[in-house]
Amino acid sequence: MTRLDVRDVTVRFGGVTAVNAATLSADGGQVTALIGPNGAGKTTLFNVITGLQKPTAGRVFLNGDDITQTPTHRRARHGIARTFQRLEAFGSLTVEENIRVAADAIRSKNARPSRVTGDLIRRIGLERYAHARADSVPTGVARLVELARALAIDPKLLLLDEPSSGLSETETEAFGKLLRDMAAQGRAVVIVEHDMTLIMRVSDRIHVLDRGVLIASGTPAEVQADPAVRKAYLGEDGDSAVDVDEHSSPTLVMPEATTEAESGSWF
Amino acid sequence: MNVFFTYTVLGCVIGASYAIAASGLVLTYATTRIFNVAHGATAMVMAFVYWELAYNQGLSNWLSVLIVVFGVAPLFGALLERWVIRRVADAGIGVTLVVTCAVLVGLVGAAEKVWPPGVHQVRQFFAGHGVVIGMVRITGNDLLTVGLAVAAGAVLYGFLAFTRTGVAMRAAVDDKELLALHGGRPHRMSAIAWAMGSSLAALAGILLVSAQPGQLNYISLTLLVVNSYAAAMAGRLTSLPRTFIGALVLGLLNAYASGYLWTSPGWTEFREAIPAIFLLSMLLLMPQAQLRVGRLTGVPGVRTPEMRRVGMATAALLLAVVIGNAVLSNANVNRMALGLCFAILALSLVPLTGFSGYVSLAQFSFFGVGALTVAKTHSSAPTAVLAGALLAALAGILVALPSLRLQGLYLALSTIAFAQIMDSMVFQNPSLGGFGGSLKTERLDLLGYRFASDKAYAILAAAVFCVVGAVVIVLRKGRYGRILIALRDSPAACATLGLNPRLARVAVFAGSAAIAGLGGGLYAGLQNQVGSADFQFFNSLPLLLIVVCAGVTSVSGALLGGMLLMALNSYPSAQAYLFLILAVAAVGLGKQPNGITGWLFEMREHPLAGRLGFGSAGVARTIAARSVASGTVVGAPVAVGENAEVEA
Numbered sequence: 001m002t003r004l005d006v007r008d009v010t011v012r013f014g015g016v017t018a019v020n021a022a023t024l025s026a027d028g029g030q031v032t033a034l035i036g037p038n039g040a041g042k043t044t045l046f047n048v049i050t051g052l053q054k055p056t057a058g059r060v061f062l063n064g065d066d067i068t069q070t071p072t073h074r075r076a077r078h079g080i081a082r083t084f085q086r087l088e089a090f091g092s093l094t095v096e097e098n099i100r101v102a103a104d105a106i107r108s109k110n111a112r113p114s115r116v117t118g119d120l121i122r123r124i125g126l127e128r129y130a131h132a133r134a135d136s137v138p139t140g141v142a143r144l145v146e147l148a149r150a151l152a153i154d155p156k157l158l159l160l161d162e163p164s165s166g167l168s169e170t171e172t173e174a175f176g177k178l179l180r181d182m183a184a185q186g187r188a189v190v191i192v193e194h195d196m197t198l199i200m201r202v203s204d205r206i207h208v209l210d211r212g213v214l215i216a217s218g219t220p221a222e223v224q225a226d227p228a229v230r231k232a233y234l235g236e237d238g239d240s241a242v243d244v245d246e247h248s249s250p251t252l253v254m255p256e257a258t259t260e261a262e263s264g265s266w267f
Numbered sequence: 268m269n270v271f272f273t274y275t276v277l278g279c280v281i282g283a284s285y286a287i288a289a290s291g292l293v294l295t296y297a298t299t300r301i302f303n304v305a306h307g308a309t310a311m312v313m314a315f316v317y318w319e320l321a322y323n324q325g326l327s328n329w330l331s332v333l334i335v336v337f338g339v340a341p342l343f344g345a346l347l348e349r350w351v352i353r354r355v356a357d358a359g360i361g362v363t364l365v366v367t368c369a370v371l372v373g374l375v376g377a378a379e380k381v382w383p384p385g386v387h388q389v390r391q392f393f394a395g396h397g398v399v400i401g402m403v404r405i406t407g408n409d410l411l412t413v414g415l416a417v418a419a420g421a422v423l424y425g426f427l428a429f430t431r432t433g434v435a436m437r438a439a440v441d442d443k444e445l446l447a448l449h450g451g452r453p454h455r456m457s458a459i460a461w462a463m464g465s466s467l468a469a470l471a472g473i474l475l476v477s478a479q480p481g482q483l484n485y486i487s488l489t490l491l492v493v494n495s496y497a498a499a500m501a502g503r504l505t506s507l508p509r510t511f512i513g514a515l516v517l518g519l520l521n522a523y524a525s526g527y528l529w530t531s532p533g534w535t536e537f538r539e540a541i542p543a544i545f546l547l548s549m550l551l552l553m554p555q556a557q558l559r560v561g562r563l564t565g566v567p568g569v570r571t572p573e574m575r576r577v578g579m580a581t582a583a584l585l586l587a588v589v590i591g592n593a594v595l596s597n598a599n600v601n602r603m604a605l606g607l608c609f610a611i612l613a614l615s616l617v618p619l620t621g622f623s624g625y626v627s628l629a630q631f632s633f634f635g636v637g638a639l640t641v642a643k644t645h646s647s648a649p650t651a652v653l654a655g656a657l658l659a660a661l662a663g664i665l666v667a668l669p670s671l672r673l674q675g676l677y678l679a680l681s682t683i684a685f686a687q688i689m690d691s692m693v694f695q696n697p698s699l700g701g702f703g704g705s706l707k708t709e710r711l712d713l714l715g716y717r718f719a720s721d722k723a724y725a726i727l728a729a730a731v732f733c734v735v736g737a738v739v740i741v742l743r744k745g746r747y748g749r750i751l752i753a754l755r756d757s758p759a760a761c762a763t764l765g766l767n768p769r770l771a772r773v774a775v776f777a778g779s780a781a782i783a784g785l786g787g788g789l790y791a792g793l794q795n796q797v798g799s800a801d802f803q804f805f806n807s808l809p810l811l812l813i814v815v816c817a818g819v820t821s822v823s824g825a826l827l828g829g830m831l832l833m834a835l836n837s838y839p840s841a842q843a844y845l846f847l848i849l850a851v852a853a854v855g856l857g858k859q860p861n862g863i864t865g866w867l868f869e870m871r872e873h874p875l876a877g878r879l880g881f882g883s884a885g886v887a888r889t890i891a892a893r894s895v896a897s898g899t900v901v902g903a904p905v906a907v908g909e910n911a912e913v914e915a
Contacts, residue, residue, distance in 0.1 A: 050763050076765035088760040090753040092568055101753045102764045104746045113746075146760075153764055 002028035002063060002079070002156040002188045004049065009058030011044050011212075018044040020212040021058070026205075028156065028188045031179055033199045035192070036209035037232065042192040043085050045209070046159050049190075050082050051075050062157065077106060079156030083146040083163055085192070091135030095126055095145050098134050102152035120148040124178075140166030151182075158182060160191045164198055176202045200224070208232065269402040274526040275519065280409045282518020283416035284475045286511045288491060289498035290423055291467030296504045298436050298460035301352055301363045302676050304808070305371035307492025309465050310472030312374050313340050314483055315382050317473045318389055328392065336469050344465025348458045354854050356457070360675040361626050362856045365815040368808045369846075369853035375485050376846050387483045389476045412474045419467060420511050427507075436460055471495075486805060493687055496680055497546035503553070517545050536692045543687035550681045551669055568752075569821045569861050569868050571743050581733040584826070588729040592722040601721045602837050604793050607728035610829025611786030613814040614732065614822065617739050619779035620811075621820040622748060624755035625772070626679035628807045629666055629686040632694075633659040633780040635802025637787025639699055639706070642797050647709035647717070652788030659784020660777040662689075667776035671769045686804035694799040705798035708791040724793055731789060732829075735782055736822040751775060809835060816852035818864030827864060 004026040011019040019041040026032035034042050047053035049060055051072035059068045067075055090098050099120050103113035111119075121130050124144050129137050134145055143163050150158060160179075164172045172195065179202045183189050193199050199206065199220070206223040208216040210232040216223055223229055292306050303309075313335050320331035347370065355366050393407025427433040436456045475491065476483040494517060501513020524538045572580070591603050612634050619625050637655035644651045670681040693699060699706070711718050711727065718724045742748050750771055754761050758768045791797050813831045818824020835845055852863055859866050 052759055052762070071767075072759075072762035073765050073767045076763055080763075082763050084760070088757040090756040090760065092752050092756055093749060097749050098753075100746075101749045101761075101766075104749070105761075105765045149760075149764065 001186070003061075004157050004188055004190070005061040005064075006045065006049065007059050007061065009045065009048055009055045009060065011041070011048060011053060012056045017212050019048070019055075019209075022209065022212070022214045024207045024214060024217060026157070026188045026190045028186050029183055030204035031183045031189045031191060031202050033191050033193060033203040033206045034209065035194075035196075035199060035206060039211065040209040041212040042209055043161055046082060046161055046190075046192065049159060050080055076153060076155075079154075080159070081150035081153050081155035081157070082159035083143065083150055083161055085161040087139070087142050087146065089134040089142045089145050089149070091133065093134060094131050095134055095137065095141075096121060096130040098145050099148045099152050102149045106153045116152055120152055124148045124151075125174075138166065140168070140171065143167070155187065157188045157190070160189065160193075162192055162194060164193060164195050172198055270526065272401060273403050274522045276403060276405055276409065277525075278519030278522030279515065280412050280478060280518070281521055282515035283413045284471050284478070285491075285494050285498050285518055286416045286514035287419050287467050287474065288471035288495040289502075289510045289514050290419060290507055291464040291471070292492075292495050292499045293502060293504055293507060293510050294423065294467070295460050295464035296499070299348075299352060299356060299457045301356065302360075302367065302504075303370075303464065304364060304367040304492065305374060306464070306468050306495060307489040308371040308374035308378075309340070309343070310468040310475070310491060311485060311488035312378050313343075313465075313469030314389075314472035314476045314488060315378055315387070317469075318387050318476070318483060319382070322388070328390075332470075332473060335473065336466050340465045340469035341462035344462040345458045347465070348461035351854055352457065352461060353454060355856065358856065358860070359624070360679070361620060361624060361815065362860060364626050364676070364679055365812055365856060366853045368812045369816075369850050371489065372809050372812055373846050373850055375489060376842055378485055380843065384484075389483055391477050408474075408477055412478060415470065415474065416511075419470070420507060423463075424507055432456070432459060490805070493546060493683065494542045496683070497542050497549055500546060500549035500553075500677075500680070513549070517542060520545065536695055539691035539695070540688045543684045543691070547669070547681060547684035547688070550673060550677055550684065553673065553677060567860060567865075569818070569865055571740060574740075577737055577740055580823075581737065584729055584733060585726065588725050592725060597721060600725055601793070602833055604721055604725035604728050605790070605837070606830040606833035607725060607732050608786050608790040608793055608829070609832040610732050610826045611728070611735060611789065612783050612810065613817070613825040613828035613832065614735055614739060615779045615782035615786065616811070616814045616819050616828075617822060617825050618742065618748075618751065618775055618782075620815065621824075622743060622751040622755070623772070623775050625775070626675075626811070627666075627682045627776075627779070628679060628804065628811060629682040629689070630779075630783050630810055631802045631804065631807040632686045632689040633662055633783035634787035634790065635689070635694055635797075635799075636662050636780075637784030638708075638791035638797045638802065639694075639787075640784075641788045641791040642706035642708045643699070645707075645709065647712040647792075649711060649713055652711065652785065652792070655788035655791075656781045656784040659787065660781035662784075663776040663778075663780025664773055666780070667773045671772065683804065686807055689802075690804050694802050699799065705796045707796050708794065710795075711789070711792045718792070721793075728789055728793070731785065732826065735785065736825070739782075739822055747774075812849060812853065815856065816849050816862050818862035820861045821864050821868075824862055824864040 006022060006024050008021045008023055009019055010017065010021050022041070022045060024032075024034075034045065036042055044053060048055045048058075051067075051070060055068065059066055061067065062075075062078055062080065065078075067078065070078070090101065093101065096117060099117045100113060103116040103120075121127055124147060126141070126144060126148060129141055129145075134142060137145070143166055147160065147163055150160075164175055167175055176198050179189055179191065183204075191199070191203070203220055206216075206218065206220055207214060208223060208226070208229050210228075215228045215232055216226045218226070288306065288310060292303060295301065295303050295306075316339050317331050317335045320326045320334060321328050326334070351366060351370065355363050358366075391406060391408040392411050396407035397404050398410070399405075425433075427437060435452075436459065438456075471491070472488055475488065495514075497517055498514035499510050501516070502508070502510030520541055521538075524541055528534045528538055588603065588607075592600055595603065612630060615630055615633070616627070619627055636659040637652070640655035640658050641651045644654065666682055666685045670678050673681055697704075710724070713727075716723075718727050750761070750766060754766070754768055754771055761768055787802075790801075794801075810828075810832060813835070814825060814828035817828035817831055819828075831845065831849075835842060855866075856862065859869070861868070
């Protein structure tokens with residue numbers, strides 16, 4: 001069974017510590033959520049796991065093998081795939097070609113790349129957009145293109161960075177089911193998401209980051225009850241930021257601005 | 268000791284001129300993120316204007332300097348920014364390099380027209396004055412150069428650090444919109460930067476021609492830019508103090524090389540290559556470019572044709588060549604064959620620049636490797652041409668390997684350094700023809716048939732072009748083509764899918780160089796002799812410019828580009844018009860990156876063209892898809908409801 005271990009990972013950008021000695025894990029067959037306010041270091045941690053960012057300290061293990069120094073493309077061959085918070089679809093290619101690039105990259109023994117592509121287009125529901133250029137489709141669709149593209153390499157560990165933003169309520173519901181299906185196939189699914197309703201519904205485990213520090217880990221119920229989590233999200237006084245939805249669990253509303261620590265280093 | 272001191276002084280003086288030029292380059296790049304390939308050409312033209320005023324019109328030297336440095340040059344820089352640079356400010360690195368290449372080529376062309384070749388003597392400033400330190404005499408001109416460099420550096424540093432305009436100029440780099448929101452005027456800032464950059468280029472040009480009178484010609488000052496690049500790269504295009512140190516080190520290296528290196532053949536060429544080697548070293552010392560994430564990019568491309576259409580186009584081209592053979596004079600048939608050889612060279616840019624987005628200014632060097640291989644083997648066998656292509660592919664790998672860590676502009680600069688090193692160390696090598704020399708070549712023999720006549724050769728070149736063009740199209744349609752485009756759009760996403768970006772880059776450089784080498788081999792056979800001057804780095808500038816303007820994303824664009832390049836070489840009287848067309852097309856690249864052919868393809872897809880009977884199939888669908896696309900660009904703040912309306 002797949003297992004990801006992140007041990008004592010620290011990432012510093014100049015004077016800013018984006019991730020501070022974070023240790024967490026994710027197992028195959030489960031949906032693991034990584035939550036926290038903007039600037040908590042979630043995307044940076046994804047970048048470390050995929051090798052796009054070298055950690056200042058700490059190590060990353062996949063099934064017990066140390067992959068900290070492994071280049072990004074080799075990690076992908078070991079079964080790590082991801083989507084991006086800020087879209088990275090291949091804008092000049094069609095939706096179908098986007099998925100085909102991935103299907104070609106790691107040729108599956110069982111299926112031809114064209115078949116893998118066709119199956120994924122149907123499964124994710126992208127038929128309508130298959131021949132449209134990826135830079136011309138709505139944001140929510142482009143996120144699904146990235147998901148289909150990641151699935152095309154048949155990953156053991158799938159990292160999804162805010163995949164549901166841009167999706168409608170119905171689409172999000174279907175998306176939640178898709179997440180559970182992917183875990184049921186034995187994949188380790190790690191998701192960064194701000195939609196707490198979705199997170200609480202689909203996650204097996206939740207890790208909470210705040211300003212680069214892991215402040216809590218546990219089941220959705222445990223995390224919701226954790227005072228440190230409530231403090232991180234609501235502030236000292238516990239005012240304002242809870243939206244209690246009539247039909248579901250509380251939604252924690254995140255501040256919109258992204259901090260320099262999370263996005264600045266890439267530009 | 269005195270000799271050493273003499274060379275040290277000389278090095279400081281040369282370094283001071285480089286420093287002035289390089290600081291202008293840094294200023295324009297740092298404020299507008301546009302790298303000015305035409306910086307050296309600006310220096311050259313301004314030096315000519317100075318010569319015109321001071322020696323032809325009889326004004327005093329000092330007045331002429333003031334008029335040029337504080338009048339003509341800044342005005343030129345500001346107008347250039349207003350009419351050209353501003354229009355391409357948000358375009359990719361490929362377009363901005365091509366546009367400044369267009370300015371360079373245009374300036375050289377204009378200088379040749381206004382000041383026809385001849386001796387243009389320029390006297391030193393403070394001639395006859397100077398100081399003697401020990402046994403070494405330092406001329407007034409030398410002191411002036413060093414003094415002005417120090418003054419220019421200090422003024423620039425103070426301007427950027429302490430004045431309101433300077434600080435606003437730096438702010439314009441970070442975020443133009445934000446600066447505008449805070450009451451700043453970003454366009455004005457970039458106009459000032461380009462005006463100042465142009466003044467600094469003019470000053471450097473005038474000082475260099477006064478110190479070394481032989482420098483006042485079209486090419487050597489224009490190529491001064493490579494020295495400036497090298498110095499500017501030492502400051503990583505942002506730091507003025509490091510740029511000055513880089514310029515000084517380069518000046519000293521040049522001076523010591525003149526004084527101490529052996530004068531035997533191999534070493535002379537090495538000395539010539541020092542600035543390029545310095546540039547390459549500076550580039551290789553750059554930190555590893557991080558894979559950028561956080562943007563969804565797509566470059567508008569032309570539709571890849573169906574194979575049926577490729578077959579029809581092949582037949583049409585061969586028919587056109589046969590008709591050309593029948594109706595054209597012998598000289599024009601030769602030109603047509605030359606155009607086709609250049610078209611193969613242009614085709615080499617299609618996978619490299621058109622699909623992958625890498626800008627190479629070393630294509631003529633690869634072309635030269637192919638041609639010299641054919642010339643040196645004295646063979647008429649096709650294996651010689653193929654060997655040339657293979658050797659060129661190896662040269663391509665040689666360019667790609669050390670620069671694997673570089674992206675965008677820095678990669679383009681490394682190809683310039685490579686081309687310059689090839690110029691000085693290979694093409695001018697006495698055993699390969701040497702400077703101004705030439706080598707005899709043979710016409711190709713294929714299965715017992717000798718392509719002795721130009722007519723037969725034109726058909727051969729057309730057939731090779733068609734075959735290579737079809738290969739390029741098949742490649743684009745297949746797995747490898749998708750990978751190249753995916754790598755251009757998002758190298759980071761490619762890496763997370765298991766694709767090794769480095770391997771793909773080496774492969775595309777090798778393939779592109781092989782195509783250029785193949786074209787070179789055919790060119791050698793056609794010309795009956797090849798000279799080192801045929802393959803100089805300088806030729807790669809108009810090549811890139813012409814092919815990108817003609818349409819670097821399509822095989823048709825390569826054909827048009829090859830023909831235009833031939834016209835540029837064969838009809839000197841038409842050069843001015845060609846440059847005008849190219850200048851307009853280059854500025855238009857900001858809107859239509861697929862060049863003239865992209866524009867023609869678009870015309871064909873216009874509904875009116877369909878009604879008139881020459882539109883392509885599926886026009887309505889394309890137009891409809893485009894209008895939907897324009898309303899739903901990813902990342903643009905478009906409400907979903909609006910999309911639904913457009914789609915409905």
